[in-house]
Amino acid sequence: MAQAVDLSTTDAALKVWVGNLPKEAGPDDVKAHFSQLGKPVGVQILKPGVGIVAYATADEATGAISAFNGSDVGGQKIKTDVWSTTSTPRAPAARYLLSKLPEGTTEADLRAAFSKLGEIEEASVRVLDKGETVGSVKFTDPTAETRASMLGGGREVNGTKIAVQTHKMKKNEKNGGQPKEGKGGNGGGRGWRGGGAGWGSQDMGAMMMGAM
CATH class of the missing domain: 3.30.70.330 (RRM (RNA recognition motif) domain)
Incomplete structure (x- = not known):
């Protein structure tokens, strides 16, 4: 079973913000999808449709942002971004x-x-x-x-x-340091109950080519 991310101890560079998930998706469903590339070390559902995936290295997190943005999860195209202090992605700095x-x-x-x-x-x-x-x-x-x-x-x-x-x-x-990260949700969430497109129905090879 996927472990919840400890937001107070996990480096922001190791985390990926994930949005537009199916509302029924739980941590195990999200981990299964992101395990197609790299090995997620933790997953947390902040609220229905929004979660965080944590990796062991910043390179894995960066690769996941590029590879999985727009990928299909349960019939929905998810969004990925760098982790910010809120549950919504920050506008990229110019x-x-x-x-x-x-x-x-x-x-x-x-x-x-x-x-x-x-x-x-x-x-x-x-x-x-x-x-x-x-x-x-x-x-x-x-x-x-x-x-x-x-x-x-x-x-x-x-x-x-x-x-x-x-x-x-x-x-x-x-000002003496980074602002404190906002508290995430309590994790959990109901597991994916089937139906619709399967998890990770896209070809990962094609995704990686598109991310290059």
Whole structure:
């Protein structure tokens, strides 16, 4: 049986927000669907139609967001997004703040490093008084996948691992930390009672090709 996610201890980067689920869907049903790619470590139903799936790594969570968004569950096309502090997905940030950039980084370097994630409207680089090189990139039409990729960790510029934040994350950091996550539901929920399209009726190979 799927275990409920402990929202107070599970890193947000490991969680996937799931919406538009069949109202009858329970944790085991959701876990079975998401187990087609990776191994979910926990599932929680926040309310009928909305839940969270947790993975062991941020890469698995990011991959699940891309692969399962729009997939068929019980005859409904579900929605997936990064986990936010509410039970609804946040609008993807357009601008991302970059720090720990290697010395000599240029705007062209930033465009080369991030253009594969989406069209870049603006890129900038500056050197702070203390000598640290920082910058930012702004995407023209950011998506949930853009946000997940930017904040999933492991981003590099010219072979150097950098730090990525949104303006909101930077503000929270200055205020002494991240805001507390909202409480989720109590999990549970009735199991899927059959009927309609089967769980995961889409071909996962086709889904993965579409996510690439």
